[in-house]
Amino acid sequence: MYLSHAETIRWLDGVARLRTGSVEVAVLPSFTALPAAAQALAGTAIRYGAQDCCWADAGPFTGEVSPAVLRELGCSYVEVGHAERRRHFGEDDAMVARKAAAAVAAGLVPIVCIGEPGRCGPAEAARACARQLAPVVAATGNATVIVAYEPVWAIGAAEPADPGHVLAVLADIRARAGKARIIYGGSAGPGLFKRLPGVDGLFLGRSALDLRGFARTLAELAA
Numbered sequence: 001m002y003l004s005h006a007e008t009i010r011w012l013d014g015v016a017r018l019r020t021g022s023v024e025v026a027v028l029p030s031f032t033a034l035p036a037a038a039q040a041l042a043g044t045a046i047r048y049g050a051q052d053c054c055w056a057d058a059g060p061f062t063g064e065v066s067p068a069v070l071r072e073l074g075c076s077y078v079e080v081g082h083a084e085r086r087r088h089f090g091e092d093d094a095m096v097a098r099k100a101a102a103a104v105a106a107g108l109v110p111i112v113c114i115g116e117p118g119r120c121g122p123a124e125a126a127r128a129c130a131r132q133l134a135p136v137v138a139a140t141g142n143a144t145v146i147v148a149y150e151p152v153w154a155i156g157a158a159e160p161a162d163p164g165h166v167l168a169v170l171a172d173i174r175a176r177a178g179k180a181r182i183i184y185g186g187s188a189g190p191g192l193f194k195r196l197p198g199v200d201g202l203f204l205g206r207s208a209l210d211l212r213g214f215a216r217t218l219a220e221l222a223a
């Protein structure tokens with residue numbers, strides 16, 4: 001929720017012109033911009049998705065957005081369990097797991113956000129992530145899932161988490177997450193990817209809003 005609708009449309013037009021090479025790129029704009037994303041990204045390899053969804057496809061859930069409708073709008077992905085959803089909107093691990101399962105059932109790939117809430121060592125962080133991940137793994141089985149490891153304290157911060165910390169927690173997540181791809185988020189941007197060997201991708205917040213920075217990060221992933 002950093003951009004106005006008009007700014008989002010201009011940003012999507014810029015995203016459509018990015019050179020993605022071999023890198024899989026997906027953008028997750030506000031719900032209200034999804035039809036514009038479909039239009040702007042048509043004919044490109046860039047996929048799009050939403051930042052949240054309901055755990056039900058239809059019914060009396062005023063104000064919620066159905067995963068089936070997201071699929072109908074051409075979404076490939078949906079983010080669930082972002083730290084801000086957990087903190088401001090009371091989402092708990094069980095609810096996030098239900099959302100992930102509903103996304104899978106609707107034909108979407110859930111991007112499930114997990115991460116320790118405060119600064120701590122990698123062992124404690126891994127325990128927090130394991131608690132968040134377990135119900136998701138139980139609810140989604142063998143389905144394709146992307147896990148976004150985002151230490152909550154590194155989101156919106158000046159710097160990403162230390163690569164040593166990230167890689168230690170990532171190893172533990174990988175052991176629990178089956179074949180899920182694992183991406184890192186939390187003040188990610190240019191210069192980070194090469195410092196995180198073994199991570200499957202990056203989850204960009206603010207830095208993607210600057211298209212030149214986005215392009216630089218993409219070039220580093222393609223290298």
Ligand SMILES: O=C(CO)COP(=O)(O)O
Nearest residue numbers: 155156186187188205206
């Ligand atoms: O939460 C994030 C992506 O969803 C990360 O945001 P920042 O990259 O702005 O820290």
